[in-house]
Amino acid sequence: VPNIAVQSKIFVPTRKGRRKFFREWTNVEIIGNNNIKIITRGDQLNQLDLTGWLVLTKFLNKKDFICTFTRYEFLKAMRKSDSSRDYQWLRSFLDRIGFTQFIISVVNENGEELRYRGSLAPQDFENKTKKHHVVQLSKVLYAFFGLENWSLINLDQRFALGQNQWAQAFHAYLSTHRSPTFSTRQKLHEFWGENYHSATMFWKDFKKRVLKPFYNIGFITEVEYIKK
Secondary structure: OOOHHHHEOOEEOOOOOOOOEEEEEEEEOEOOOOOEEEEEEEEOEEHHHHHHHHHHHOOEEOOOOEEEEEHHHHHHHOOOOOOHHHHHHHHHHHHHHHHOEEEEEEEOOOOOEEEEEEOOOOEEEEEOOOOEEEEEOOHHHHHHOOHHHHHHOOHHHHHHOOOOHHHHHHHHHHHOOOOOOOOOHHHHHHHHOOOOOOHHHHHHHHHHHHHHHHHHOOOOOOOOOOOO
16 A cells, blocks of 8 residues: 555645634545545644654654654754754654544454554653654555555655645655656546636646646656547
8 A cells, every 4th residue: 555645635735724623534536546545633734844744754663663753853954954943843743743633434344344543642751952853654554555666756846846745745645656657637636726726727826837847856757638
């Protein structure tokens, strides 16, 4: 079950101040997988949280699934400064991935439905004096998201996209799939353009806000349009 974190809308691209809070269990949309169902409750996670998660896993000891780091080490890896504002982001990020719950249901080969409930980081410890953090990750969710494949994501390219969360989301999706990737404009609009009623406006913005930045950072070399 590879790359559920990018095949689904767990980490959605959101604009500043538009993050949702789900008081009730809410369905998470998944691309092309009918054997898995995901529902979530709590803070909506976005693409900046996904970047934080990718960086967090670099500090992971897989023997005990514990991440150990100083505030400075983590923020430096995130290309942030050790300022009070960036520390507040770190603290809120750890709160979100510890608080937001997921229920993942899978139908196995025998037709049995299996359910797992948990958060990305069930526990964390902070030494505020020494600015030291110890974070426990969920071994099940780590395996379920297929995170061994995150090595395919070029973090330098991801950081080069800045605050363009839409481009970051599609960059992660393409990075963890085989190249070339084929899709129709209709399918792209259905999954990536929920705020666009017009497919024409969606495609115009998609080329400007996603494809053009990809060319600029050297992530893609060519997009071929096939007319049927």
